[in-house]
Amino acid sequence: MQKKISSIPFQGTPEQEAKLKEAIANHRDDPGAVMPVLQEAQEIYGYLPLEVQTMIADGLNVPLDEVFGVSTFYSQFALSPKGKYHISVCLGTACYVKGSGDVLNKLSEELGIEAEECSVDGQFSLTACRCIGACGLAPVITINDDVYGRLTTDEVPGILKRYKEA
Amino acid sequence: MEMLNIKINGRDYTVEKNTTILEACHKFGIKIPTLCYLKDINEIGACRMCLCEVKGARSLAAACVYPIDREGTEIFTNTPEIRKNRKTTLELLLSHHDKKCLSCPRSDNCELQALCLEYGVNEKNFQGEDPRYEEDLSTLHLVRNNNKCVLCRRCVAACKEQYVSVIGANNRGFDTEISCAFNKKLADVACVSCGQCTVVCPTGALVEKDNTAEVFKALADPTKHVVVHTAPSIRATLGECFGMPVGSLVTGKMVTALKMLGFDKVFDTNFGADLTIMEEGTEFIERVKNGGTLPMITSCSPGWIKFCEHYYPDLIPHLSTCKSPQQMQGAMIKSYYAEKAGIDPKDIVVVSVMPCVAKKFEIQRDDQGRDGMQDNDISISTRELAKMIKTAGIQFVDLPDEEFDPIMGIGSGAGTIFGATGGVMEAALRTVADVLTGEDLKQIDYNEIRGTEPIKEATYEVAGMQVKVAVTSGLKNAAKILDKVRAGEADYHFIEIMCCPGGCVNGGGQPIQPGHVRNFVDLKGLRAKALYQDDLGLPQRKSHENPEIKAIYDEYLGKPGSHLAHELLHTSYVKREKY
Ligand code: SF4
Ligand code: SF4
Ligand code: SF4
Ligand code: FES
Ligand code: FES
Numbered sequence: 085m086q087k088k089i090s091s092i093p094f095q096g097t098p099e100q101e102a103k104l105k106e107a108i109a110n111h112r113d114d115p116g117a118v119m120p121v122l123q124e125a126q127e128i129y130g131y132l133p134l135e136v137q138t139m140i141a142d143g144l145n146v147p148l149d150e151v152f153g154v155s156t157f158y159s160q161f162a163l164s165p166k167g168k169y170h171i172s173v174c175l176g177t178a179c180y181v182k183g184s185g186d187v188l189n190k191l192s193e194e195l196g197i198e199a200e201e202c203s204v205d206g207q208f209s210l211t212a213c214r215c216i217g218a219c220g221l222a223p224v225i226t227i228n229d230d231v232y233g234r235l236t237t238d239e240v241p242g243i244l245k246r247y248k249e250a
Numbered sequence: 251m252e253m254l255n256i257k258i259n260g261r262d263y264t265v266e267k268n269t270t271i272l273e274a275c276h277k278f279g280i281k282i283p284t285l286c287y288l289k290d291i292n293e294i295g296a297c298r299m300c301l302c303e304v305k306g307a308r309s310l311a312a313a314c315v316y317p318i319d320r321e322g323t324e325i326f327t328n329t330p331e332i333r334k335n336r337k338t339t340l341e342l343l344l345s346h347h348d349k350k351c352l353s354c355p356r357s358d359n360c361e362l363q364a365l366c367l368e369y370g371v372n373e374k375n376f377q378g379e380d381p382r383y384e385e386d387l388s389t390l391h392l393v394r395n396n397n398k399c400v401l402c403r404r405c406v407a408a409c410k411e412q413y414v415s416v417i418g419a420n421n422r423g424f425d426t427e428i429s430c431a432f433n434k435k436l437a438d439v440a441c442v443s444c445g446q447c448t449v450v451c452p453t454g455a456l457v458e459k460d461n462t463a464e465v466f467k468a469l470a471d472p473t474k475h476v477v478v479h480t481a482p483s484i485r486a487t488l489g490e491c492f493g494m495p496v497g498s499l500v501t502g503k504m505v506t507a508l509k510m511l512g513f514d515k516v517f518d519t520n521f522g523a524d525l526t527i528m529e530e531g532t533e534f535i536e537r538v539k540n541g542g543t544l545p546m547i548t549s550c551s552p553g554w555i556k557f558c559e560h561y562y563p564d565l566i567p568h569l570s571t572c573k574s575p576q577q578m579q580g581a582m583i584k585s586y587y588a589e590k591a592g593i594d595p596k597d598i599v600v601v602s603v604m605p606c607v608a609k610k611f612e613i614q615r616d617d618q619g620r621d622g623m624q625d626n627d628i629s630i631s632t633r634e635l636a637k638m639i640k641t642a643g644i645q646f647v648d649l650p651d652e653e654f655d656p657i658m659g660i661g662s663g664a665g666t667i668f669g670a671t672g673g674v675m676e677a678a679l680r681t682v683a684d685v686l687t688g689e690d691l692k693q694i695d696y697n698e699i700r701g702t703e704p705i706k707e708a709t710y711e712v713a714g715m716q717v718k719v720a721v722t723s724g725l726k727n728a729a730k731i732l733d734k735v736r737a738g739e740a741d742y743h744f745i746e747i748m749c750c751p752g753g754c755v756n757g758g759g760q761p762i763q764p765g766h767v768r769n770f771v772d773l774k775g776l777r778a779k780a781l782y783q784d785d786l787g788l789p790q791r792k793s794h795e796n797p798e799i800k801a802i803y804d805e806y807l808g809k810p811g812s813h814l815a816h817e818l819l820h821t822s823y824v825k826r827e828k829y
Contacts, residue, residue: 147414151431152418156420157420
């Protein structure tokens with residue numbers, strides 16, 4: 085799947101920028117600097133938006149499209165931030181046959197975002213994942229560290245409400 | 251040099267050590283099919299079309315990157331296994347290809363289609379998907395259609411050679427696609443419009459914007475006076491579109507074809523090139539005399555100008571303020587010619603035939619027209635002109651020669667060599683030297699700045715002054731010089747920069763030659779040679795001796811650099827963003 089690109093305005097801080105600059109300076113002379121700098125940038129910002137990738141391109145003097153190419157090639161990189169509450173929907177076989185696809189659709193409808201996106205207020209992000217080893221509870225979702233099993237689509241709004249009000 | 255005895259398909263040959271299989275086979279008359287390979291710039295061994303068997307090797311070898319380094323190497327290029335392998339590679343490519351050959355702009359010279367025919371690919375063996383990608387129609391100069399892309403990455407390499415790299419292979423696996431960072435449209439990134447990606451693409455995935463319908467429409471409109479002018483290099487390349495050898499000079503046939511197409515006047519942009527020299531030469535002398543910004547850099551190449559504006563905006567003051575020959579010619583058609591012919595410029599449609607797709611962008615720039623009128627209305631490439639000639643059923647190869655029309659139909663030899671790297675500088679020097687010495691100098695061949703080397707430097711003594719010049723083409727090379735200028739390390743007086751490697755003869759709008767020709771034929775060298783031959787045979791070889799140029803200054807512009815000349819023939823530039 086192609087990676088979703090966040091449309092949420094960039095909110096980097098001067099501290100984050102200073103850290104990124106340091107990471108760039110540390111790797112500037114390495115031949116394959118893009119990869120490690122992207123890794124550090126992801127740790128600093130949680131994701132890799134245009135603004136961050138531009139800083140990296142300028143800092144390492146490589147074309148932006150090359151940085152972007154690396155960031156879209158490896159699955160470890162995210163182009164969309166994680167929300168305060170990060171929801172993972174298991175699309176492993178057991179969950180899928182028990183309707184986790186419908187749960188994902190319902191979540192997406194309720195939150196107004198697609199999988200691999202983050203809501204504009206930064207509260208929720210949504211992702212689809214592979215089997216998390218809780219097949220007995222299928223279909224399963226996790227919200228941060230909380231696990232919800234044997235879910236039906238009807239339960240989705242109620243669960244989200246808890247976090248919205250938290 | 252170590253020579254190796256090898257066998258290809260059971261026959262004995264001798265090759266230099268480390269020749270690739272591809273090169274060796276080419277030498278011995280065997281064409282190995284290639285898709286991704288472009289000599290020097292894209293040697294990535296990615297497409298697997300060129301697979302051959304090396305006896306004893308575990309798997310088939312990519313001929314394009316496999317160096318023959320052992321005595322007695324035995325190579326097979328045409329076994330049933332290899333043929334089957336290549337056919338499968340093609341079938342996989344076609345399984346998600348849009349296959350609309352009948353309406354595809356590259357149908358007559360598509361490398362993919364040709365290979366499918368050669369390998370007898372059977373369409374019934376695979377059912378393609380629906381088109382997955384939207385076309386990118388955002389720019390004025392080209393169209394990207396990833397549904398026809400074979401991911402050979404030749405365009406990516408070409409764009410990288412231009413030091414631009416706004417297109418790349420992004421995502422992975424089945425999702426891999428050629429795109430701009432953050433999936434932006436090409437119009438929203440710092441593409442310089444050079445079109446180099448379109449000349450290397452083997453398929454219809456990257457093509458110029460086709461403006462021929464507008465030209466046909468204007469030609470069919472009885473209320474319009476349609477004037478065409480053709481850039482210096484077109485006469486050295488157009489023949490290729492009709493199967494003529496690379497480097498054929500076809501000036502007369504081209505003029506005849508344009509007249510048969512119904513243009514009311516057929517002018518020569520070489521005239522505009524001569525006019526450029528008059529203005530640019532004068533500007534240069536003035537900058538030298540009055541302490542203006544030096545080095546002065548030529549401004550005829552709109553791809554180069556856009557590159558400067560995006561990537562080196564701090565160097566804009568170095569750019570000559572002269573419009574390009576295309577724009578000067580257009581401006582003069584809508585003023586001087588219109589007045590002389592008694593035609594309202596609003597009824598004139600100026601069509602330019604250019605080696606370049608950045609010219610499509612240039613005609614719509616700000617500060618390139620007057621009274622809300624563009625200097626040129628439509629710009630088409632060499633390829634588009636060829637297409638029009640074919641549509642009209644004109645049998646180009648057999649045409650007799652005709653002559654350009656007055657009053658902008660004469661070009662000097664200096665004008666004609668504008669089409670090759672070094673030509674503008676040589677043309678300028680021919681005139682500047684005469685002006686400064688007040689003589690009619692006989693030594694006018696500036697051989698040091700001819701040829702296709704990426705960067706050429708020379709110092710000439712002109713009227714007691716040492717003039718240090720540099721000539722470069724291809725933006726990667728230009729960047730090297732620009733970095734020196736930026737750092738204050740360059741003591742040149744005058745620099746010629748052409749966007750495309752080799753200059754306009756290798757422009758982004760020039761005839762497309764397939765990989766197996768590009769890789770082994772010196773296109774830019776052969777095409778340039780035709781222009782230098784043209785130069786030698788012309789009655790005037792200096793811009794200021796062109797009688798029509800003398801007339802336009804006498805009757806209309808006054809002298810070079812006059813107020814009117816500034817109003818009509820000079821322009822300004824803007825800083826543009828890099829991202
Ligand atoms: S790119 Fe080639 S194979 Fe594909 S539709 Fe066009 S002509 Fe046919
Ligand atoms: S037109 Fe030139 S700059 Fe633009 S994408 Fe193609 S090669 Fe790159
Ligand atoms: S657009 Fe053309 S040149 Fe670029 S990768 Fe696709 S097929 Fe190759
Ligand atoms: S398939 Fe969902 S937890 Fe195993
Ligand atoms: S792998 Fe050799 S031409 Fe592509």
